[in-house]
Amino acid sequence: MLIEEHVPVCAEPPVRLFTARSTGPADRALLVIHGGPDWDHSYLRQPLERLADTHRLVFADLRGCGRSTTGLPQQAYTPDAAVADLLALLDALRIERTDVLGFSYGGLLAQRLALAAPHRIRRLIIASSSIPPVPDNAYEHWPEVAQLQATGNAVWADDPEPSPELVRADALAGIPANIWRPEACPEYRRRLEQVRFTAEWTRPYLDGALPPARPQNSVERLAALGLPILLLHGRQDMTFPATLAEQSAAVIPHAHVAILDQAGHMTHIDQPEAWLDAISTFLD
Template structure:
């Protein structure tokens, strides 16, 4: 269903994005921005593939990720560089306007794209991410989260671990924190086995030089754009509190929050049918 391609998006330095895309009308393109960022896009293919044909799906690996260009200097891994890549990608594919779905870290990138190039974005889906900053005490007192997140924290704190295998090990260790339903865990682990991890972004992140992807005054600025926004979240998300999605929807007149029960950060794995239905309804009214 997906056709793989490599699309050049920058010349200084040379950057090409690996892109998985499907058939569908160009004027109904859904650009999907993965999280991580040292992951690839593959963990998001399902259930989105069910939209193929009715919509043209475009799922790139960001620079430094998956099968896209790697080996760049640390200062070349920035949110602004990624946004420039995505704008160039839409240009190369002949897409004037797209609906944009950003997942987790990709949700912050998607907001930045909408605010930087509003003429390119028809509608915005912020999935398992947040428009509002996460308070330092957001998860205080949630013992179950403390239990589930401990394994991944221990992996990242290991001074001898490095490279893509560290990223993979952290993802596997964090699986129970990212997927709420035990029944969904085997499927998620299968996706992690097939994912291509890197460690390009981890270098500036661990060095403390990676710029924040968060846009200042994002709520006010998105409200001023007046584009449709879907805030799609799992109730048991342990990375971005679900309450922030609901609160942001109250502050942005053109936004609607859909919070799925019995779903964690990987809400599309915990509740794939309900997750996809929310996106379909949003795209149909957009």
């Protein structure tokens, strides 16, 4: 059972993050940063909840997401603001140092968090994301990717007004591109049905007003930190190529890579046991 509460993290503008946490040991905290970003954290609870007894799990909906504060001015939705919220959350929960798992877009925020406050991070897991930018020709050897991505993006083809319903439709349309094993699709669809989608971040993104989340020169800067990093990836990821994780691990000291076969972008749903085993091994 997780403790759910709203935690104030910013006074101007007022922001409260919806947070779910376990009662495991505080010196074994694991902060989980979801992707989207107009999703909530719920699709990541499993299989991570199995670590609740041995770790202080901290799931948080980012500002503008899920059950956290919404309706902020468009300029309030920035990667730096999200990172500041997470640091304030750690302060409010009296967690001095934590492991961090960032998933997809959350993996980019996790990198920013580590660079902004490396003394607060024990170990860093970048899951289904990447440290270097994705090249334009990343999938030229895999033509089916472009077709599947186009199917998902078709939701926005007529330039509609962003809404939570459209963000949900986009997520559902992206199932074939994000799940590799057909038998895992029903479970993924079930989780998507439970996600509280918003469109707070989509609006500035479509307007071209959302700053990039990926830190500049992130490979070199993370390498200089000497922080233990796990690059956890699905071999068939169609959003961030698995080869980028392998390339990063080759040049970043203390970086480890775990590439899971028969797994797409939602690796934790395609291969939950192997995904959790990789995390447990890295954190122990």
